[in-house]
Amino acid sequence: MALPSPFSVISNILFVLVVALTLQISTAQHYCNSSIFSFGDSLADTGNLFNIARPGGLPSFGLPPYGETFFHHPTGRPSDGRLVIDFIAEYLGLPLVPPFFGGENGTDQSFKDGVNFAVFGATALDYSFLLDKGIKNPVTNFSLGVELNLFKRLLPSLCSSSSDCSKLLQNSLILMGEIGGNDYNYPLFAKTNIELVRKLVPLVVGKIGSVIQELIELGGVTFMVPGNLPIGCIPIYLTIYQTSNTEEYDPEIGCLNWLNKFSEYHNQLLQEELTRIRQLHPHVNLIYADYYNATLQCYRNPNEFGFEKKSLKACCGGGGPYNFNITASCGRPGSTACNDPSSYISWDGIHLTEAAYRTIAKALIQGPYTIPQINTSCIVSSNSQSVQQL
Template sequence: MASSSSLFLMILLVLCSGSLYVSGSSCYTSIISFGDSLADTGSLKQLARISHQLYPCLLAPYGESFLADPTGRCSNGRLIIDFLAESLGLQLIPPFMHKLTERRGASEQGVNYAVAGATALDSSFLEAKWTENSVINASLNVQLEWFKQSLPSICGNTSNCKNFIGSSLILMGEIGGNDYSFPLLVGEPIDEAKSYVPLVIDTIVSTVNELIDMGAQTLVVPGNFPIGCSSSYLTTRSSDNDDEYDPTTGCLINLNEFAEYHNNLLQTKLNQIREVHPDVTLIYADYYNAAMQFYRSPNEFGFTNGALKACCGGEGPFNYNLTVRCGDESATVCDQPDTYVNWDGVHLTEAAYKIIFKSLFQGPYTTPQFSSLCATTALQRGVELSSDMCINFEYAFLLKLLTAYCYCKSDPNGFTNRALKACCGGEGSFNYNLTMRCGDELATVCDQPDTYVNWDGVHLTEAAYKIIFKSLFQGPYTTPQFNSLCATLASRRGVDYRALSYLDWFSEENPLKGLSCSNGLT
């Protein structure tokens, strides 16, 4: 049983380090990913070997900033999913098409079914409308079928697979961008692409619902990027009318409004799913506004070569040319891709994806915020937090208390002898003397230590530690709030843990005694 002194020691260590690290495995044990080239980590590369086709993303200089060679990622380096996996302490998520002739890549830490060029709608539907285009047969429905087929090799029986899916973080794309590119890149009216949006959204929603039925508990569903800022669209849908361009960003207004139409409809549908499944954590990832940060202020994010011109491409105003793509021998490549947002006219650079990752998973651009959900989700499922997931303690309350101690005539916390003078020590202004420490025969000791903050010039009194304890673990001074994480677990034992007194926590009768982080409290 933890003693009060050991708890105080823990708090001291926390105050010195600034954070509390909880040992154990990752908040999510695996990542399951679906989508297109924004998430593909190598499936297209394997499909190309099988079909003997060559795609630009498989040629140099793709991958030059990551493993120096093309990995199948359509960028110069890592993607959002790579940064996410690293942040959760997971290995990079392998592509489903892992070997030349086998649909493999299954891993206990996840699998990535995304394929560059994939669409939300079935390829047969799109090819019927756009007969001149070849559509990769890797639609969202196809990827979902691959997932179902591979489950036995990942998790074995139905019960284990439901647990696997439930403890996984599921990424639903981005998906849908390629569906819209067929009409938009050939100059069709935006209304033609707009007619696809409800169909695309319904496909995404149907897949989300099916995954929930299979046991999914946490799903991240991204919206579309601001495609009006894409080098490819700025080139193929250029206009002589200045009013069609955003004066702040230089992006095409009508295309960004189209992306927002997709995103708004998607969020409406996600809210409907939340009403039906309140126990499922359904996260909307706002790719649009996360990216608009650097389209509005590229220099603030280190993109000194701007946000609209591609690093690698076929020259022209935006270094994008349909006849000379990145990967072609005659394509030009910039020297410093980290100073560019756009990599090849369609996809972004590793530097841009890293900022988007941080804005989404460590910042405010998800609804609800992912950064505040991870710890709660782990505790609710009996999963220990990873060593890189910490609860940060705030010090504003300490400053506030010290201000009160130093300047107020009466102290609401009972420290009538203020905060700076030690209770036990060697006299002097603060009752502290290097030659006469607390414990020495000649040291002086106060009669009422509970009226002092400082005990011996270095350490605090029990009364002070008690207030710190309550402020942290029963109050608002942890991020996320510790008391909100414990409530669910405590209620399962029929206990209102906030009603426990300070000493109750250390008593033999504490009904929460023995709970560890993996099954409740720590």
């Protein structure tokens, strides 16, 4: 009897694995999202740090020209307009998610459609833990654990019993970040050795996973968990690590390869953690949001998405090859803003423009940059206009 070829054996194994993964994902329950609860950092902060800033200490993103495109005034969002979370809320037919700080007394009425705990500058790991490792957060002492505790304290005011709270969370979309980027940003901005920073990645991913599991125990069912951006394409990094060694850059788009590989490493470990949690909780719908590739497509094909060919420069900044100057950051004296933010990917050299966030949101909602694909069965025709406007 002839033995099967090695190729045939491998093909059969792959087929079994694909079927198993499909069955595993298909067991996840799908609920229509009637509210959004958000955790994270500046990529999702809709006004928290802005609202708790000390009098006279307004952060630069609380000053013009921030917010000029959509809101026409600063809202605490570090962009010229809306963020990914805003576009997702619009897509679901929900109001923009209010920040926890600055809400209408934090009542169940003001937060009935959800609440945002994301804070500009927040880390995944605790402030004291990072400080013990010589990493100081110069922006805030907020971390993912602090945000989770705020949510736990608020939850009893949103529901009358544990069963009601469980039902509330079953019908909610929980956005878990992006978070973790600042755990790496602070040491990397200080030019800490990349290998030392890599040691933080399993700890960061583990923290994200543990918080997700706590929320599952409270009743959470549907999660969107973004990965890290391609940080090698961000003007602040391109400025800090500028070099004459052309081999360190992607020859096609000019991003720093080693920094993008670091982001890929984080994203790989994060996806492995989500796979592990899926196996423990097959009823949960864990959606990995591929911010990395959804953004990278903009850099690789800027004209296709309406961006200029010089896509690595910031719209608002204080000059230099990438229009980023730490002493003249956007909103501060010495900085100027471009005439058309929609033609830029980077807004202030660290964060993205509304146009870039819109492109990312569209890539997540319409595919193929989520694993598994977002469930669209609950999107009613009344929301079709906002969907088409993405």
